[in-house]
Amino acid sequence: DADVTQTPRNRITKTGKRIMLECSQTKGHDRMYWYRQDPGLGLRLIYYSFDVKDINKGEISDGYSVSRQAQAKFSLSLESAIPNQTALYFCATSEPGTPEKLFFGSGTQLSVL
Amino acid sequence: SQQGEEDPQALSIQEGENATMNCSYKTSINNLQWYRQNSGRGLVHLILIRSNEREKHSGRLRVTLDTSKKSSSLLITASRAADTASYFCATGGNQFYFGTGTSLTVIP
Numbered sequence: 111d112a113d114v115t116q117t118p119r120n121r122i123t124k125t126g127k128r129i130m131l132e133c134s135q136t137k138g139h140d141r142m143y144w145y146r147q148d149p150g151l152g153l154r155l156i157y158y159s160f161d162v163k164d165i166n167k168g169e170i171s172d173g174y175s176v177s178r179q180a181q182a183k184f185s186l187s188l189e190s191a192i193p194n195q196t197a198l199y200f201c202a203t204s205e206p207g208t209p210e211k212l213f214f215g216s217g218t219q220l221s222v223l
Numbered sequence: 224s225q226q227g228e229e230d231p232q233a234l235s236i237q238e239g240e241n242a243t244m245n246c247s248y249k250t251s252i253n254n255l256q257w258y259r260q261n262s263g264r265g266l267v268h269l270i271l272i273r274s275n276e277r278e279k280h281s282g283r284l285r286v287t288l289d290t291s292k293k294s295s296s297l298l299i300t301a302s303r304a305a306d307t308a309s310y311f312c313a314t315g316g317n318q319f320y321f322g323t324g325t326s327l328t329v330i331p
Contacts (some may be wrong), residue, residue, distance in 0.1 A: 114265070145321075150323060151323065152311065152321045152322055152323040152324055153321040154321075155318055155319065155320070158317070158318065160317075166317075166318075168318060169318070198263070200266070202265075202266075209316075209317070210254055210256055210271055211256070211268045211271065212268060214265030214266045214267070215265050216264055216265050217264065219263075
């Protein structure tokens, strides 16, 4: 089983819909991150969390919100999806001892029509 | 944006040849990492080099770091078809900034 699991793997939705992407991990890591990947732009950080009560905005947080329900769960929500949020979304984790070493999930491909 | 940039954007080589890709970044760093991404999948951490290191090896990977030029290079020796992937550099402390990636194709 994957250590960092993202659901769903693929999602197609319509403009204006609320969408939640979920991430769970069995690595016991405290730190969790949400990134989006767009062709030619690399990965950009949306939000990150260092523990259950800690939420921080990343480079491109507008239009997104997150919830850290437990140490192992970190969800990303799009309150009202728009077409330019079409992207590949990745959840990642790391531990305080080696924070630079990120472990990624397999990604969620989101298409907003 | 604090993103780095990889160069070249795409690289195609024959199996057995060496592949070199470069990363330039904008701000002072404590360390720099290289990641690999197979098509459409999650990134996998390859190697980390700290700002006080100039060169680091891991198997067929050799990474160099020149902090005066704010640049790093990743060399893959004796490439294999299985090395076909995109390679990204990343910098940061609490937030990590990724470059735009180099797409490597190794032709059998």
